[in-house]
Amino acid sequence: MICQRIGMPPISTIGFGRTDVSSPSRVPKPPARITVRIFTPRHHFSTMTYPSPPVRKPDRDSWMQRGILLLILLLAAGLRVRGIGFGLPALNDPDEPLFMMTAVEMLRNHSLNPGWFGHPGTITLYCLALISLVVGGFGIATGRYADTDAFVSAVYADPGILFLPARLCIAACGVVCVYLTWRLGRRIGGTTTGLIAAAFLAVNSVHIDYSQVIRTDIQVSIFMLLCLFASIAIAEKGRLRDYLLAGLFVGLGCATKWPAATIALSPVAVGIWRIARGNRDARKLLVFAGAAVGALLLASPYLVLDYSTVLRNLTGEARPIHPGATGGGLLVNLRWYLTDPLLGSFGAAGLVLAGIGAVLLPVRNRVAAIAVLPGVAAFVMLIGIQALRWERWLIPLLPIAAIAAGYAITCLAEVLRAWSGRPLRALEPIAVLLLMVPMVSAAQARAVARANDTRQLASAWARTHIPPESSILVEHAAIDLIPGPWRLLFPLGTAGCIDARAALAGRIRYGEAENRRSGSPLVDLGSVALFRLPGCRARFVILSHYDRYRDDRTRFAAEWQRYAELTRGSTLRHVIAPVSGLRGGPTIYIFEIASTP
Structure with a gap:
């Protein structure tokens, strides 16, 4: 009776794999024991001990899901590596040489001060400096270059020596984004939602393009996704560790690109929500804020040590107009983001499903909505009110749009199954394949165009x-x-x-x-x-x-x-x-x- 109360089968029915307890010839090793505390009407806990269930091996469905995820990640990697050397040795992107020159100059000056904080881009610049150090050190060690000066001269003559490894690093970060999208989607809507979201992001043409250039947008997306993951953990468990992780990811995100600060609204909203429900999380919120500031200053200490340069760079970045990128106000900018990069990379059906998912999420999963939507909404508002508009500013929102579309597909599939009374297991695969056709076509078109600049x-x-x-x-x-x-x-x-x-x-x-x-x-x-x-x-x-x-x-x-x-x-x-x-x-x-x- 007690077993039924806590959801366990009677002890007499518990077996161990294919071995029956009553078999005298094959007596299994006694399993570990677990303690169950039962809450009684008198508000006391009674303690009983039961055998723990045996460790179950991953079933066939689990292996299939892992196999599908592996195929998605391989697809994402292949699409991001294909044609990644575009333009070289010419430099088509105007900001790539500025990033690389800054990283190389840090090595030439033997200094950790980037000397530029417009994005601020510190995490990206440190990664580029490390790549330059590894490539140059390997070239000198193997005798390809006589010394550091010879290496730097070779790079100025053929930028591909450094630009290609740096682009490969950004491409790897793009694949990491696909993986984190799977994890976040699975946490929000289940395994199917996660796999669909990862597949959509893997073939997204805008995400592929910016995974092939040396910029901060892909790397900042990693920290923003990790922060959202920590926010969901805070909503579910409220552990101090999760507040610390959320603060760490916000700080590292800000050290990569300033707009990542908006994602801090998610853990803050979750903390306030938990306090309103009677949890003692006020001090944990203060720990989160301290961790965010501390991580930012540890990752980019020269924000304080060289604050005059910071102010000068921020002033230079705040431009009201830019040829070909001047915005038109909040509504005009948001409409442009919807009808240009989002529509072009997701297709009309995919964009509609993303909108449906964004509506269904707060209705069906309130905890996930509280943990995700505040920071995402703040980021949308931030890029919408800017004087300028850039396609690359949308990059951190692409995983969220992919998750929303995947969530809508799984919810609609549930409704159709309930209506028909049949399993209809092929609903999601068929829908995903049909939706991926225009996405893959857009990715192919942009790849061809980039190769023929x-x-x-x-x-x-x-x-x-x-x-x-x-x-x-x-x-x-x-x-x-x-x-x-x-x-x-x-x-x-x-x-x-x-x-x-x-x-x-x-x-x-x-x-x-x-x-x-x-x-x-x-x-x-x-x-x-x-x-x-x-x-x-x-x-x-x-x-x-x-x-x-x-x-x-x-x-x-x-x-x-x-x-x-x-x-x-x-x-x-x-x-x-x-x-x-x-x-x-x-x-x-x-x-x-x-x-x-």
Whole structure:
């Protein structure tokens, strides 16, 4: 009777695998014993001891689930590694060289001070510095490079030596995000929800793209997911350890990218909810706050030691306008995020299911909703109210959208099974495969476009059509043209247009580039001082930001003046425009100037 009260079968019915207790020839080893405390009406605990159940081996379904997860992770890794060397040795992403130059400069200066805190990006920069140290140390140890100077010179000549390992590190972080999405989805809605969410994120085209570039967005997603996982643990158990972990992940997330601070609202909301239910968690919330601040300062101590640089960098990052990325207010920005990156990477059906899941979650799983939604909602509001809008800012929300879509599928499948009265085991697999078709198609289209970038096509045109000994002004980091028989110029803010080959040979430093940039959002012709413009005249001009300023010349009148002045009287020789699903990158304009001073 007592066994039935606590949900256990009678002792006489308990067996041990296939061996019966009554068999005299095969007497099993007495199992360990467990103690059960039963609450009686008189508010006393009575203690009884029962044999513990035998350790069960993983069943067939468990092994199948693990196998599916392994296939999903392998798929995620394959999609993120495929084409990861795009553009090299040219550098298509404008921020990648700034990250790598900062990391290399830390090694050259034998200092842990990054000297830049715009994101702040400290965790990413330390990872890049460590990668540089390992790659350089291995090259020197094997005799490939004579010393550190020889290694740095080789990197400036061929950035792929460092950029490829660094991109592989970010790709690995992308796979970790897929794994954590599975864990968080399983915690919220069960194993099926976790597997569906992981599959959706594995093939998400936006997540794949930013898993292949050196930026902070993928790494900060890891810490934000871990914080949400700790928040659910706080809601369920309220342990001090979980508060400490949540604070640790918030601090590390902020040391990677400032907006991660919004995720702190989840453990705070859970702590307040637990206090309202009569739990004594007020001190634990203080421990959480202390752990968050402590982790931030331990991971990035120069936020305090070099606070003047921090203030200067934050001021430079807070720009009201940016060519091609100026926002339009909260509602306009949120609509753009929904109809552009989210719709393009999840498809219409996937996006609708994500919305349904976001509505069902607080109804069916209140604890998970309290632990997840506050921080996520705060992050959505933060990127929505910004003056600018960037596709990459959405990266930390992609795992949450994938979980919401997976949750909706499992809930709807339950409803259909209840309505039909049949098992219908194939519902979820069929739905997932159908939804993944447009996602995989979008990922393939973006992969093809990235492999056929307009900037590399411009370099190919230059090799064929530009005569030797000509001078070329190129606006992007076309290091693939350095070996060619031309004189290359590159715009660098207040310095005017510098000799690209001489700058690379002299190992231009990040600090110099940042100072010459003078707060400009881009290193391009529009940031060149007007009195320096005559030094930018070359026989051929390859421009990658021309149409951005031309189409928004009202807000960027001063920048457009540089382009109009330099190309006046020139001949437009070639235009290379992106084509959806076939060719990526900006529209490239190649001008030939009749005579040069």
